[in-house]
Amino acid sequence: MTTATAPAVAAMAASGEDALAPLRAAAAAIVARGGAPTAAAKEEYAGLMTRWAAAGGPADDAVVAVGKAVYGVEGAAAAAAPKADAPPVAYARVEFEFLEGYMKDVFVQYGVPDDEAVTAAKVLIESDKRGIDSHGIGRLNPIYCQRLKAGIMKPTAPFEVVKETPSTAVIDGHMGLGLVIGPRAMDMCIAKAKEVGVAMVVVRNSTHYGMAGYYPLMAVAKGCIGFTGTNARPSIAPLGGVQPMLGTNPITFGCGSDDPFPYVLDCATSINQRGKIERYAREGMPTPAGQVIDKQGIVRTDTDGILKDLTTRQCALAPLGGVSMDTGAHKGTGYATLCEILSTALQGNPTSPELTGVDQATGKPAPMPLGHWFIAIDVERFTEVSTFNSRVGGLLRELRSSEKNPKGDGEIMTAGEPEHRAWTERSQNGGTLVPPALQKDMVNLRAQFPALMEKYPKFSFE
Numbered sequence: 001m002t003t004a005t006a007p008a009v010a011a012m013a014a015s016g017e018d019a020l021a022p023l024r025a026a027a028a029a030i031v032a033r034g035g036a037p038t039a040a041a042k043e044e045y046a047g048l049m050t051r052w053a054a055a056g057g058p059a060d061d062a063v064v065a066v067g068k069a070v071y072g073v074e075g076a077a078a079a080a081a082p083k084a085d086a087p088p089v090a091y092a093r094v095e096f097e098f099l100e101g102y103m104k105d106v107f108v109q110y111g112v113p114d115d116e117a118v119t120a121a122k123v124l125i126e127s128d129k130r131g132i133d134s135h136g137i138g139r140l141n142p143i144y145c146q147r148l149k150a151g152i153m154k155p156t157a158p159f160e161v162v163k164e165t166p167s168t169a170v171i172d173g174h175m176g177l178g179l180v181i182g183p184r185a186m187d188m189c190i191a192k193a194k195e196v197g198v199a200m201v202v203v204r205n206s207t208h209y210g211m212a213g214y215y216p217l218m219a220v221a222k223g224c225i226g227f228t229g230t231n232a233r234p235s236i237a238p239l240g241g242v243q244p245m246l247g248t249n250p251i252t253f254g255c256g257s258d259d260p261f262p263y264v265l266d267c268a269t270s271i272n273q274r275g276k277i278e279r280y281a282r283e284g285m286p287t288p289a290g291q292v293i294d295k296q297g298i299v300r301t302d303t304d305g306i307l308k309d310l311t312t313r314q315c316a317l318a319p320l321g322g323v324s325m326d327t328g329a330h331k332g333t334g335y336a337t338l339c340e341i342l343s344t345a346l347q348g349n350p351t352s353p354e355l356t357g358v359d360q361a362t363g364k365p366a367p368m369p370l371g372h373w374f375i376a377i378d379v380e381r382f383t384e385v386s387t388f389n390s391r392v393g394g395l396l397r398e399l400r401s402s403e404k405n406p407k408g409d410g411e412i413m414t415a416g417e418p419e420h421r422a423w424t425e426r427s428q429n430g431g432t433l434v435p436p437a438l439q440k441d442m443v444n445l446r447a448q449f450p451a452l453m454e455k456y457p458k459f460s461f462e
Ligand SMILES: NC(=O)c1ccc[n+]([C@@H]2O[C@H](COP(=O)([O-])OP(=O)(O)OC[C@H]3O[C@@H](n4cnc5c(N)ncnc54)[C@H](O)[C@@H]3O)[C@@H](O)[C@H]2O)c1
Pocket: 132, 134, 135, 208, 209, 210, 211, 212, 213, 230, 231, 232, 248, 249, 250, 252, 264, 265, 266, 267, 268, 269, 270, 271, 272, 273, 275, 276, 412, 413, 414, 415, 416, 417, 418, 419
């Protein structure tokens, strides 16, 4: 099956206790047939959607979402307008503090020591605070809990200093939680930079360390410039190729500014990345065109199919610049490779192509030892922090106040600004919006542990 995940098919079929049941079952059967969405399958699904609309099927149902995302059935989906009395899709506003506490408690249930669970939850909640929904609570179950459960990520492990000088260190994370290893390594890097001016710490045998922007923010809080990057499971095809070879490999930079927010450029070296595609899946959205290419060289937009085919390496993400040199794909390929080198060669870690996450012989989950790198630069070794911050702020304000594109939305932002806006909006309005699929995840996770059932008998959205 390549067009939708098995759980999505099961959910479509299972929720069919009403008059729409036969249509749900028919949709699930089309999806379950698998393979690329052929013209015949598209036509069949479109016919089914017409019947769905005629039968008064709601437009916010998984059947419609899959039709849109996988088979591109726009017209029929539009015809299936929600009934006037249909409840809106129930996003729930949940307070940061509550979510952070819940995530910490979940980690503890998976065997993470209390203080380490606090750190891991802090990294995740920072994403939710900053509007980076792909890397917060949304990752708790699919990445961390699932990998802890599968034994390919350890709830706790030694933070071994393999090699060290006053300005450098090599750390072995022994497959512990990247969300705990990352902050420890960056702390160490900042402390060294405060001693000697510039420091670099690299990590091997780590696991997913979350939102890369967390680490430069730690540096900024101590008057430093922060740089970091990590490799990840192979997703990006280099320019001219279709095979997923490089991770989404973020190269992330942060520094202070006298603006109300620091400058933080925090993004992948692919145009898009898996976390955001997972979000499209949760929201039933297609993936925008031009960001994913498959083995046949076809540009794909079917979100569920893409997620599955990324796992089986049948399709790949495009690097920054897309799939052509005309649009600069050689530059994106180069930046992703640079990050890969810094994440593997200094620490002697496997490269991304080796990290499929799946044991090719058994099909079972396989460990993915990741490498990270952290650089901290103590600003005071060069100039006063306040002088540096006002120079940076001055530049950023110049950029933002420069002439606007008359065909644009009338505004120029600088990196870190959208996240500051998200943080302001979310703080003022009482937390982050948790979509229905994540609410379900929270409920399901709780149900697995009596201690969570006792502590959280009812969530605010129940
Ligand atoms: N740990 C991993 O393996 C891994 C891998 C890839 C990405 N990530 C994380 O995923 C998150 C999202 O990455 P992404 O590639 O989707 O990022 P993105 O495409 O959302 O870009 C985010 C960056 O662009 C800036 N930005 C956004 N809109 C802007 C605008 N209009 N003008 C100027 N700047 C703007 C933001 O301030 C931010 O620095 C990041 O936190 C990243 O660290 C992690």
